[in-house]
Amino acid sequence: MPQLRKDPIVGRWVVVNVENPYLPEDFKIKPFHWKGEEGCPFCPGNEQLTPPETGAVAESNRKPNEPGWKVRVVPNKFPALMIEGGVHKRGVGIYDMSNGIGAHEVIVDSPYHYKDIAELTIPEVEHIIRAYRSRSIDLRKDKRFKYILIFRNFGQDAGASLEHGHSQLIALPMMPKNVKEELKGAQYYYKFKDRCIFCDMLAYEEDGIRQEIVSENEGFVSFCPLSSRFSFETWIVPKEHLTDFGKISDNQISHLAAILKETLHRLKKVLGEHAYNYILHTSPVNTDEYPYYHWHIEIMPKLTKIAGFEWGSGFYVTFTPPELAAKYLREVEIVNL
Amino acid sequence: MPQLRKDPIVGRWVVVNVENPYLPEDFKIKPFHWKGEEGCPFCPGNEQLTPPETGAVAESNRKPNEPGWKVRVVPNKFPALMIEGGVHKRGVGIYDMSNGIGAHEVIVDSPYHYKDIAELTIPEVEHIIRAYRSRSIDLRKDKRFKYILIFRNFGQDAGASLEHGHSQLIALPMMPKNVKEELKGAQYYYKFKDRCIFCDMLAYEEDGIRQEIVSENEGFVSFCPLSSRFSFETWIVPKEHLTDFGKISDNQISHLAAILKETLHRLKKVLGEHAYNYILHTSPVNTDEYPYYHWHIEIMPKLTKIAGFEWGSGFYVTFTPPELAAKYLREVEIVNL
Numbered sequence: 001m002p003q004l005r006k007d008p009i010v011g012r013w014v015v016v017n018v019e020n021p022y023l024p025e026d027f028k029i030k031p032f033h034w035k036g037e038e039g040c041p042f043c044p045g046n047e048q049l050t051p052p053e054t055g056a057v058a059e060s061n062r063k064p065n066e067p068g069w070k071v072r073v074v075p076n077k078f079p080a081l082m083i084e085g086g087v088h089k090r091g092v093g094i095y096d097m098s099n100g101i102g103a104h105e106v107i108v109d110s111p112y113h114y115k116d117i118a119e120l121t122i123p124e125v126e127h128i129i130r131a132y133r134s135r136s137i138d139l140r141k142d143k144r145f146k147y148i149l150i151f152r153n154f155g156q157d158a159g160a161s162l163e164h165g166h167s168q169l170i171a172l173p174m175m176p177k178n179v180k181e182e183l184k185g186a187q188y189y190y191k192f193k194d195r196c197i198f199c200d201m202l203a204y205e206e207d208g209i210r211q212e213i214v215s216e217n218e219g220f221v222s223f224c225p226l227s228s229r230f231s232f233e234t235w236i237v238p239k240e241h242l243t244d245f246g247k248i249s250d251n252q253i254s255h256l257a258a259i260l261k262e263t264l265h266r267l268k269k270v271l272g273e274h275a276y277n278y279i280l281h282t283s284p285v286n287t288d289e290y291p292y293y294h295w296h297i298e299i300m301p302k303l304t305k306i307a308g309f310e311w312g313s314g315f316y317v318t319f320t321p322p323e324l325a326a327k328y329l330r331e332v333e334i335v336n337l
Numbered sequence: 338m339p340q341l342r343k344d345p346i347v348g349r350w351v352v353v354n355v356e357n358p359y360l361p362e363d364f365k366i367k368p369f370h371w372k373g374e375e376g377c378p379f380c381p382g383n384e385q386l387t388p389p390e391t392g393a394v395a396e397s398n399r400k401p402n403e404p405g406w407k408v409r410v411v412p413n414k415f416p417a418l419m420i421e422g423g424v425h426k427r428g429v430g431i432y433d434m435s436n437g438i439g440a441h442e443v444i445v446d447s448p449y450h451y452k453d454i455a456e457l458t459i460p461e462v463e464h465i466i467r468a469y470r471s472r473s474i475d476l477r478k479d480k481r482f483k484y485i486l487i488f489r490n491f492g493q494d495a496g497a498s499l500e501h502g503h504s505q506l507i508a509l510p511m512m513p514k515n516v517k518e519e520l521k522g523a524q525y526y527y528k529f530k531d532r533c534i535f536c537d538m539l540a541y542e543e544d545g546i547r548q549e550i551v552s553e554n555e556g557f558v559s560f561c562p563l564s565s566r567f568s569f570e571t572w573i574v575p576k577e578h579l580t581d582f583g584k585i586s587d588n589q590i591s592h593l594a595a596i597l598k599e600t601l602h603r604l605k606k607v608l609g610e611h612a613y614n615y616i617l618h619t620s621p622v623n624t625d626e627y628p629y630y631h632w633h634i635e636i637m638p639k640l641t642k643i644a645g646f647e648w649g650s651g652f653y654v655t656f657t658p659p660e661l662a663a664k665y666l667r668e669v670e671i672v673n674l
Contacts, residue, residue, distance in 0.1 A: 002417065010514075094541060101338075158645075159641075277645040305493070308489060308495070309505070314515035315513055
């Protein structure tokens with residue numbers, strides 16, 4: 001019989017297929033059809049194909065919008081939201097409307113067209129995370145913004161329209177619904193227990209009661225949460241209780257780079273090349289403090305389609321139980337990462 | 338500049354691309370690659386390939402599990418939930434768990450492998466809706482169930498694993514998160530205004546203030562809500578304030594069949610063959626009454642991929658503004674439907 005498990009933060013139920021679990025080969029993941037570097041706006045030498053950059057990780061003698069960068073940040077050419085103007089909220093009948101103020105930036109992860117984060121070196125991944133931090137700190141100076149969302153789509157099935165590895169950042173003038181829900185859930189737990197729910201999730205795993213840990217290092221734990229929505233969903237959570245990703249230290253950036261690369265490497269070894277999203281969950285900016293929140297990254301492989309059941313109910317069906325997924329991921333042999 | 342619009346029921350923001358709207362041809366929808374009828378468990382003559390039927394619309398002299406049916410209802414061969422047993426809820430650390438009790442049925446829409454609802458006759462569509470009603474009434478007799486979700490996935494991109502047109506029904510032992518959110522939003526509005534929010538949405542459209550109506554008949558209105566998540570999203574809402582789909586009258590079934598077929602026909606004329614989900618939103622069963630709720634159908638074409646922005650924020654990006662989508666859909670000439 002399948003098991004129903006409830007996410008302790010937002011109260012989402014998932015149906016976990018514990019009796020006939022999908023093994024990695026059961027997903028029949030098709031290899032990517034790479035289009036190639038020609039005309040890629042993110043490849044070095046094609047800097048003129050993007051809007052002028054808002055940031056870069058590069059040697060100090062490099063000129064903007066020229067090659068030689070390690071990470072490059074540019075405004076999205078087709079932004080979901082526009083940076084200029086005031087926030088004008090108004091009512092239209094029973095609907096609330098606002099103009100589409102916001103920032104939408106692209107973080108080009110590396111100069112290499114074909115390399116995913118799993119294939120970059122740890123220092124190269126550190127550059128990406130450093131770009132996330134510096135853009136998050138810079139954009140929050142704009143007091144219109146309430147939330148800074150950093151995420152990454154890799155592969156067509158995860159919604160990536162360009163194949164050269166890149167992350168995205170969207171700064172929003174209102175707190176998004178999903179963030180509100182998470183904050184509310186974390187607050188509720190905090191009021192009840194006087195503890196952070198994410199810390200408790202980690203403690204529960206680290207006590208050795210559960211078997212969902214994939215790996216850990218000095219700063220972080222990666223694990224497949226018991227109530228995963230997606231098969232092989234993996235979270236990376238800082239061991240220390242920290243609410244705001246923007247305050248990450250240089251030392252922690254090194255640990256995060258190492259575990260992020262390692263986790264994506266493990267996923268790729270087990271599943272082969274596959275589409276995935278990852279999302280950096282962090283506390284809102286320019287507003288109250290959220291002491292009960294705990295920033296983290298959620299990696300969501302896109303191996304199956306979302307259909308009417310999920311859309312209609314908010315339930316998810318997890319074909320590979322997280323305890324089994326974690327076993328597969330743990331068993332990947334790591335040599336010279 | 339894009340517009341931000343807020344769904345008045347659940348508070349979900351959508352980014353509507355009002356300046357550079359996608360026209361139907363911009364979605365580059367690929368025609369389906371049909372696999373064909375061979376080995377199809379839903380084609381007449383192959384009844385033995387499914388579990389024994391739980392219902393059918395057929396002549397009274399037909400024997401169960403033989404051809405001659407118009408609509409056939411069978412348990413899902415790979416059910417997300419199992420029908421047998423009691424509901425056992427328990428805590429595991431900080432997680433809530435339950436055994437996976439529920440019903441998961443497939444409603445085979447017609448004997449025709451290649452016909453979507455748009456190609457069926459109105460009486461044939463009436464048979465499908467009648468099957469929805471009778472299964473809903475039958476399954477709610479089982480007091481373990483709190484919600485009966487009816488939905489339809491059409492096309493691979495909408496998560497349909499079999500191409501022969503079919504709907505699905507899942508009976509759940511708990512109220513799903515998405516339903517709770519909708520009920521809560523509708524209740525909040527009702528308390529504030531002493532009116533149903535869905536009735537107000539319809540009134541707002543019908544006053545001619547807005548331009549999102551696609552079509553209407555004696556019993557129903559179809560329209561593209563101002564805060565649509567998806568391009569060409571279309572809702573079908575009964576004009577009369579009714580909370581429970583299960584209480585639909587025979588007369589209303591005729592009107593619903595006509596407008597459902599017509600709406601799907603319009604969508605197909607404008608977009609070509611495309612993947613979509615539809616979901617029947619209705620009030621819970623075996624529990625309190627929900628006088629403020631209003632059942633309806635939400636049709637969601639799957640023309641673009643959901644990516645990190647949507648997953649992380651709960652925002653959606655609507656590439657075709659609903660007022661434009663409705664115009665396209667309205668302008669389809671209807672002859673001899």
